Amino acid sequence: MPPRRVITGRSQEPRRRYAEELRLLRAERDLSLRQLAETVGWDPSLFGKLESGATLGSPEVAQALDGFYGTPGLLLAMWEVAVADPLQFKERYRRYMMLESESVSLWHYADANLPGVLQTPDYARELLAAGGLDGDELEVQVEARMGRGSVLSACAAPRFRTILSEAVLRTSLPDLVSWRQQLEHLVLMGQRKNVTIQVVLMSAGLHGLTNTDTMFLRSADGGTVAWVETGYSGELVQEAADVERLQLRYDLVRDSALSPDESRKFIGRMLEEMPCEPST
Structure with missing residues (x-):
């Protein structure tokens, strides 16, 4: 499992932090949203909304991305923190x-x-x-x-x-x-x-x-x-x-x-x- 990135310098608001992590993981693999969607499933627009912070998606999507990026449990844990954050209200x-x-x-x-x-x-x-x-x-x-x-x-x-x-x-x-x-x-x-x-x-x-x-x-x-x-x-x-x-x-x-x-x-x-x- 890749080492967890240092949060310093990144957003510490859970929703934004989750979106940042998704953008960085995709950028590291030089993938377009369409290429990611073709490999993992779901519509490219969903991944665009995830990376912009417009939506958090579902735990199933987080688990699928964990499997694809080789980060077992990391993205799902970040999703759980983001979805329960009081700042969502x-x-x-x-x-x-x-x-x-x-x-x-x-x-x-x-x-x-x-x-x-x-x-x-x-x-x-x-x-x-x-x-x-x-x-x-x-x-x-x-x-x-x-x-x-x-x-x-x-x-x-x-x-x-x-x-x-x-x-x-x-x-x-x-x-x-x-x-x-x-x-x-x-x-x-x-x-x-x-x-x-x-x-x-x-x-x-x-x-x-x-x-x-x-x-x-x-x-x-x-x-x-x-x-x-x-x-x-x-x-x-x-x-x-x-x-x-x-x-x-x-x-x-x-x-x-x-x-x-x-x-x-x-x-x-x-x-x-x-x-x-x-x-x-």
């Missing part, structure tokens, strides 16, 4: 992302959309596109959101609980195949020891968190902050008294929610009720 989320990465437990309530850490790529793409993103920026944000999911599978993954409003599960994707995959992903994630998924039925009525997605982040020292988000803005709540009031509301919602086992069966019934093939 909008400025207002960056402080929250740093706190999330340092938390030992995450408690969440979803009123409108599934939490990012449980979204499939198709769900994330549909949601972000509905918010006005498109083109390369849309793909950048989808990749970044998928990187967030790694927080639940890391070696020291935090405990994660989400209470989903039934309305979240009743708002399906236009493509039924993609929606089935999303529900199946929820069932699979709910089987992890550190993940708890509950559903609060619409019949439970109004409550203190209606219209508000909320995440509580508890650090190793016991301190807790909350991230409160609507469709247009997000706010980090740090004052102890304010966090306490939100936690009381959260506890009341959890009291009215289905148990984790009942919630798993509820999602299972939704899957059973779906047509096996999308209607034409």
Whole structure:
């Protein structure tokens, strides 16, 4: 394996660093984008976007390039760092992302959309596109959101609980195949020891968190902050008294929610009720 290049003098922002490495490896072999594509596969335009930083591509592409360039694991590792980098997200989320990465437990309530850490790529793409993103920026944000999911599978993954409003599960994707995959992903994630998924039925009525997605982040020292988000803005709540009031509301919602086992069966019934093939 070739020696790893010294970072000094190169970009230390993970996404740009990954793009630089790809450009340098191709230049060392005096290959055009088309020649690279013919050898490795995929379209030449994809490699152009990778080298410009417009996209990060997939882990499969990184692995294929590792094999071609003789850098086993290097490019895949750089891809993993780049896709999970908080700088991929909008400025207002960056402080929250740093706190999330340092938390030992995450408690969440979803009123409108599934939490990012449980979204499939198709769900994330549909949601972000509905918010006005498109083109390369849309793909950048989808990749970044998928990187967030790694927080639940890391070696020291935090405990994660989400209470989903039934309305979240009743708002399906236009493509039924993609929606089935999303529900199946929820069932699979709910089987992890550190993940708890509950559903609060619409019949439970109004409550203190209606219209508000909320995440509580508890650090190793016991301190807790909350991230409160609507469709247009997000706010980090740090004052102890304010966090306490939100936690009381959260506890009341959890009291009215289905148990984790009942919630798993509820999602299972939704899957059973779906047509096996999308209607034409």
